[in-house]
Amino acid sequence: MKPLNSTIRSSDAAGDLVKRLDAAPGSLVGAEAAWDAFVEQCPEATFFHRIGWRRILEETLGHRTDYLFSERDGQISGVLPLAQVKSLLFGNALISVPFCVYGGVAAQDQQAAASLTEAARALAEERQVDYLELRHRERRNPDWPCKDGLYVTFRKPIDPEPDKNLQAVPRKQRAMVRKGIKNGLQSAIDPDVDRFFPIYADSLHRLGTPVLPRRYFRALQQVFGADCDLVTTTTEAGQPISSVLNFYFRDEVLPYYGGGTEQARALAGFDFLYWEVMRRAAERGYRWFDYGRSKRGTGSFSFKKNWGFEPQPLSYEYHLVRAKQIPEINPLNPKYRLFIAGWKRLPLFVANGLGPWLARRLG
Structure with a gap:
């Protein structure tokens, strides 16, 4: 049996660990409370980092989630909520956070942020998704492709x-x-x-x-x-x-x-x-x-x-895995204009x- 919070990546000598909430939403009362307590006080966090979205995404919309957090000296130092959205029509993506306008890494310092970003990148590679998408308010990963002119x-x-x-x-x-x-x-x-x-x-x-x-x-x-x-x-x-x-x-x-x-x-x-x-x-x-x-x-x-x-x-930032370019799944894409016109009818x-x-x- 997997532990409730499995370690998926150890960090550098400073001792940060990246862990994942593995049990069903609602069953990790203490861990979920600690997650929300961190989100409440972290300046980078938003409403869309709240643990309740895990239940919404899994139980209501049927998507697989990977709620990652970094830990230092037994305390949460950062969070990264992820969900995998997979379809024949629109591809296979790991997103923080789908159906939400903000997301991405919320951490107390750059060390924790880097650990979470690398863990997410490694997870995207392991799953062989099309891409990893982190929905940040500002640029965080300057070497990643970024969609910063649309939204x-x-x-x-x-x-x-x-x-x-x-x-x-x-x-x-x-x-x-x-x-x-x-x-x-x-x-x-x-x-x-x-x-x-x-x-x-x-x-x-x-x-x-x-x-x-x-x-x-x-x-x-x-x-x-x-x-x-x-x-x-x-x-x-x-x-x-x-x-x-x-x-x-x-x-x-x-x-x-x-x-x-x-x-x-x-x-x-x-x-x-x-x-x-x-x-x-x-x-x-x-x-x-x-x-x-x-x-x-x-x-x-x-x-x-x-x-x-x-x-x-x-700044929506992307790590491309199988995809060759940033996805353009939005109504302004000419590819979807006929669909939109038909849907209205x-x-x-x-x-x-x-x-x-x-x-x-x-x-």
């Missing part, structure tokens, strides 16, 4: 006072928020995904994008509890028109999965929705608003920039039936 993130501090936050929004975008208020829009925290999922699935269908299964969003609520909520916007008549699932980590709020009906745009439903997330988060003491990842040249990129957020390039019930099978392989 950006938008992060900005927010004030405890709602009026100050509203005044910080550029004039034209502020007018859209006020339009939503004048239209009588209201917002509420939802206890479940019942209103969110149909809105989100319909929104992705119009974009030509497959949707993850409803059980995935339910699992996010279950696993992350109070650190995951849903804000839904309704008309004066009570009709839901936009909804977003949010994550909370340390002093940050991260609106992550959002969508709206066709009616939402005319009523400023998207603008009001994200304002309400910001307002509610500021009142609860959160001090950073993370708008997440967008691709340059897309509508979501322009929308977030209109709020006064400056784009910050993301599918009846919604067909897209929602097929979407989860396909989406879980995208990563």
Whole structure:
């Protein structure tokens, strides 16, 4: 029988070890608590480094995970969550972290970071995957191929006072928020995904994008509890028109999965929705608003920039194993344009039936 935390690589003379959580998610209570305690205090760590994602990736999406951590003098010195996403359509990759905008190594020093990076590289070679992908915010491995011109993130501090936050929004975008208020829009925290999922699935269908299964969003609520909520916007008549699932980590709020009906745009439903997330988060003491990842040249990129957020390039770094070049699995790739156009034409019930099978392989 394998030990619960098997050593997969010893480091240099300083004594760092790289280990892997080998037991099923949820069975290593002490080790998982120590992982999250490290993530909570490590400046490089993000919400997507939390141990709960291991359960989501394995039990809900069916992917093999390798949650690596470095250890020095019996204490965790770094973490690297990995999952293997494998499909005939999109290849075989080891990613930190699939379905998440950030990931990669989070360590207390360069020694621990180097040990984890080398362990991940060796694991990718051993598995003979197409590539290893580390989703860092900044360049970490300057000799690795890097995709740093496609994706950006938008992060900005927010004030405890709602009026100050509203005044910080550029004039034209502020007018859209006020339009939503004048239209009588209201917002509420939802206890479940019942209103969110149909809105989100319909929104992705119009974009030509497959949707993850409803059980995935339910699992996010279950696993992350109070650190995951849903804000839904309704008309004066009570009709839901936009909804977003949010994550909370340390002093940050991260609106992550959002969508709206066709009616939402005319009523400023998207603008009001994200304002309400910001307002509610500021009142609860959160001090950073993370708008997440967008691709340059897309509508979501322009929308977030209109709020006064400056784009910050993301550095997705690759160690190529079987692949000859960096993968381009994104809607801007001309290779997928016919697929996207065809997906939009599918009846919604067909897209929602097929979407989860396909989406879980995208990563």
